Amino acid sequence: xxxxxxxPKYLVTQMGNDKSIKCEQNLGHDxxxxxxxxxxxxxxxxxxxxxxxxxxxxxxxxRFSPKSPDKAHxxxxxxxxxxxxxxxxxxxxxxxxGANQPQHFGDGTRLSIL
Amino acid sequence: QQQVKQSPQSLIVQKGGISxxxxxxxxxxxxxxxxxxxxxxxGPALLIAIRPDVxxxxxxRFTISFNKSAKQFSLHIMDSxxxxxxxxxxAAGSGGQAGTALIFGKGTTLSVSx
Numbered sequence: 001x002x003x004x005x006x007x008p009k010y011l012v013t014q015m016g017n018d019k020s021i022k023c024e025q026n027l028g029h030d031x032x033x034x035x036x037x038x039x040x041x042x043x044x045x046x047x048x049x050x051x052x053x054x055x056x057x058x059x060x061x062x063r064f065s066p067k068s069p070d071k072a073h074x075x076x077x078x079x080x081x082x083x084x085x086x087x088x089x090x091x092x093x094x095x096x097x098g099a100n101q102p103q104h105f106g107d108g109t110r111l112s113i114l
Numbered sequence: 115q116q117q118v119k120q121s122p123q124s125l126i127v128q129k130g131g132i133s134x135x136x137x138x139x140x141x142x143x144x145x146x147x148x149x150x151x152x153x154x155x156x157g158p159a160l161l162i163a164i165r166p167d168v169x170x171x172x173x174x175r176f177t178i179s180f181n182k183s184a185k186q187f188s189l190h191i192m193d194s195x196x197x198x199x200x201x202x203x204x205a206a207g208s209g210g211q212a213g214t215a216l217i218f219g220k221g222t223t224l225s226v227s228x
Contacts, residue, residue: 004157033215041201043158043218056215090157099207099216100146100165105157 003027006091006106013081014114021076021109023091029104031097032074034066035090037108043090049074050097078111086113116141118206120219127226133191135222137204140185144206147180148216149189152201161202162189194226 004025013019025032033056034046047066048056054066063079074091088108094101119138127133139147148163164171164178164187171178177190191198201223207216 041152041221041223043203043221045215048215092157098209098213099144099205100163100209100213102148102160102163103158103216105159107155107157 002106004091004093004104004106006089006109008109009107010110010112012112012114015081015083017081018077018079019081019111020078021089021091021111023074023076023106025072025091025093025104027093027095027104029093029095030071031094031101032068032071033092033094033103034074034076035092035105037088037090039087047074047076048097055097081111081113083113086111116217118204118217118219120204120222122222123220124223125225127191127194127224129194129196129226129228131194131226133194133198133224133226134188135202135204135224136186136188137206137219138184138186139206139217141206141208142185143208144214144217145208146206147178147187148205149176149178150203150205150218152203152221154200158203191224194224196226196228199224199226 031050049068052068092103092105149161150158151161152158175192180187204219205216207214
């Protein structure tokens, strides 16, 4: 069983479209994250939810909206996609909130904007 | 204050050699320093981590050295193997409920030649 699973694995779409990425974890963790990894492999946190409550919302355009329907799921919806949104998006989870908690990452969603 | 600086950007080591990756941080409140390993097409995975109350931690062929006064830490991979070829990220943050998110370095791409 995959611990943190993301769908889809690849997403190719045109500028201006709206798309969603889904994430599910079966580890029973309380905290989930979305990261963006750019073409230079730089990994930057976007959002974090703890017990379905948003606790980190980095400087991310408001076209990006996370939603956590329950502790096991954290989805990412992106409106009006732009060329600069092309990246790999990783979902991760940890037992509790805090930098000292090991994070378990999914295998990423590669988003390509045409 | 929030940056974690990682070097080198890329590293080529012969099989059996020692790989050394260095990181420096600025925020003295950070109290957790993990290293993550990422293979192509996969998400990062926790490799080893250290807290500032110890100067060294070893797990198998992987060792973290920590210098609190210099605000630096490094990853040493002994007897490097081709299977170690991956991107390595250092990170830093502070734990607990009032803690911070992990701040990642920009990554080091390690190639171990056979």
